[in-house]
Amino acid sequence: MTLLVRPDGRWRALPALLIIALVVAGVTMIGRSLGTAPPLVPAGSGFSGITGNFMAGASAPVRVVISAIGVDAPVERVDVGDDGMLQPPSLSEAARVGWYRRGPTPGERGNAVLVGHVDTAATGPAVFYELGRLKPGDGVTVARQDGSAATFRVDSVQLFDKTSFPAGQVYGPAGDARLQLVTCGGTFDREREGYLGNTVVTASLVSSTPG
Amino acid sequence: MQTLLAALGAVALAPSAGPSAAVSPDTVTPGGPVTFSVVCAEGVREADVAGTTLGLPERIPMEPGKTSGVFSVTVNIPTSTQEGTFNVSIDCGDGTSAVVQLVVAPTGGVPTGGGAMSRPPNHALMAAGGGLLVIGAAGALMLRRRTA
Numbered sequence: 001m002t003l004l005v006r007p008d009g010r011w012r013a014l015p016a017l018l019i020i021a022l023v024v025a026g027v028t029m030i031g032r033s034l035g036t037a038p039p040l041v042p043a044g045s046g047f048s049g050i051t052g053n054f055m056a057g058a059s060a061p062v063r064v065v066i067s068a069i070g071v072d073a074p075v076e077r078v079d080v081g082d083d084g085m086l087q088p089p090s091l092s093e094a095a096r097v098g099w100y101r102r103g104p105t106p107g108e109r110g111n112a113v114l115v116g117h118v119d120t121a122a123t124g125p126a127v128f129y130e131l132g133r134l135k136p137g138d139g140v141t142v143a144r145q146d147g148s149a150a151t152f153r154v155d156s157v158q159l160f161d162k163t164s165f166p167a168g169q170v171y172g173p174a175g176d177a178r179l180q181l182v183t184c185g186g187t188f189d190r191e192r193e194g195y196l197g198n199t200v201v202t203a204s205l206v207s208s209t210p211g
Numbered sequence: 212m213q214t215l216l217a218a219l220g221a222v223a224l225a226p227s228a229g230p231s232a233a234v235s236p237d238t239v240t241p242g243g244p245v246t247f248s249v250v251c252a253e254g255v256r257e258a259d260v261a262g263t264t265l266g267l268p269e270r271i272p273m274e275p276g277k278t279s280g281v282f283s284v285t286v287n288i289p290t291s292t293q294e295g296t297f298n299v300s301i302d303c304g305d306g307t308s309a310v311v312q313l314v315v316a317p318t319g320g321v322p323t324g325g326g327a328m329s330r331p332p333n334h335a336l337m338a339a340g341g342g343l344l345v346i347g348a349a350g351a352l353m354l355r356r357r358t359a
Contacts, residue, residue, distance in 0.1 A: 016354065022347035029340030033333040080294050084241060084318035091325055100317075102295040110296075120325035129328065162320030171316035172238035173296070184324030198320040 054177035055107035055208050059144035061099050064114060066181075068138040069130035075142075077101040078115060088115045094126035103171060106142040107150030107208055111171060111178050114142075118184040118195070128183035132157060132199045140179060140203050147211030152179045152203035159185050159197050170200060177205035230258075232301040232309035240318045242290040247311065248283035249273065251303035258282040261300040265313070266292045273301075288315060 061075040078098030081087040089096040094117040104110035116128035138154045160166055170180045179202070186197025232249040239245050247260045260271040266289045273282035280303075294315050302308040 015350065019347045019350045019354070022343045022350070026340040026343030026347060029336050029343065031340075033335075033337035033340060080317045084290075084294075086317040086321050088321060088323045094325075102293075103314075104296075115321050115323055118324040119328040121327050122325065124327045126324075128323070160320070165320040167240060167316040168236060168238040171314050172236075173312045173314055182321045182323065184322070188324065188326040190326075193326065194322050195324045195326070198323070 053205050054109040055148070055150060055205070057146070057148075058105045058108050059146040059148060059211070060101075061106045061112070061114070061142045062145050063143040064097050065141045065143070066134070066138070068135075069133055071127060071130070073097045073116070073127050075099050075114065086113075086115060088117060091117065091120045091122070094120045094123060097127055100171075104177075105144065106152075106179055107144065107148070107177050107205060109177055110174050111169075111180050112142075113170060113180045113182065115182045118199070128181065128199075131181060131183045131201055132159070132185055134181075134201050139206075140181070140201075142179065144211065149209045150177065150179075150205055151207045152177075153206045154201055154203045156202045158200050158202075160200060161186070161197050162195075165198055166200065169202065179203040179205075229307050230301070230303050230309045232311045234299065234311040234313050237312065238314045238316050239288050240316055241288055241292050241294070244285055244287050245313060246283055246285040247271075247273065247299070247301055248281070249301045249303065249309060251280040251282065251307065252305055253280045255280045255304045257304040259302055260284060260286070261302060262286070264297050265289070265299065265315075 060077065063073065064075055065072045073095060075097045076089055076099070078087055078089060079101055086100060087098075089098045097114050097116045099106070100113035100115065104112050106112040106114070116131070117126035118129050118131070119126050134154050134157050136154050136156060140152045140154065142150045142152070144150065170182065181201040181203070183199050184195035184197070185199035186195055188195050230249050230251045232247065235246050235248070249258050251258055258273045260267075260273060261269065262271045263269050267286060271284055271286060273284040275282055292315050294317055297313045297315065298310050299313055300308050300310050
């Protein structure tokens, strides 16, 4: 025990530091052992969209800007795969956003769907990592191929289990121009290598600029 | 009296707004069921759904409801139907028709994550951390005894 205390009864610095280091390491390990998840989403708010508000022509989206969460990303076309599920851009292009080409273009009447990854195993946070932080009222602007732009305002931010994905809300017919932004959320299932939920942000057209 | 009859005749002969039709749900995934319904003019005996675009028979006969002129039919959208938006024509026996919009949507959610930013609790690491805390506490107790 003379290793721990000096002959005069005072603590030796080295063992005391060692104990502090042990405690810090222990707390850190416990902290890191508690899982993490992408940003949580607040409870959804109701729709406040204006009805009958849409742009006249169809034009594919080329870029999406969401300044509230620092997104300024190119948009590519995506389609359903052989399994009948919507295929987002490949994980190696996780900075890109995909537009569901069988639905309306952003600004047209109906639900335009944009999908993006929340993260990738290799590179960490992806283009829509912060999507769940959006709040009702935040703006989303989509630049279209014809030079026009459509600006939407967020109505709701919701998290759904993938087994109860709201197909009607996301893909269904709508009287006005809406945007549905979709990414992954909730718990990550190691065995199925996928998230169990989808974060869905619904926005309504508030203004547009001609091409 | 003559004018009243003429007026009634004019109303009856005037082109009406046409049948009103609906589809429920208006969004379906391939393989799922939808119900088409229509209100034709009173007295119409039959109505059918034009199913070709959906990969269904060209004419799907609808079943008459309790009220004259009302028809409905439930069908399953084939699993082979390509996703997209379909304008489906519903035709009444008197030659009038209405169009309903049906969205055939992708199945399920969207696979949009690789999982780098999500980790489940690591119980081994938690236990190791707890062990270090115990050792640290024991060491501190020993030091206190010596100094006391």
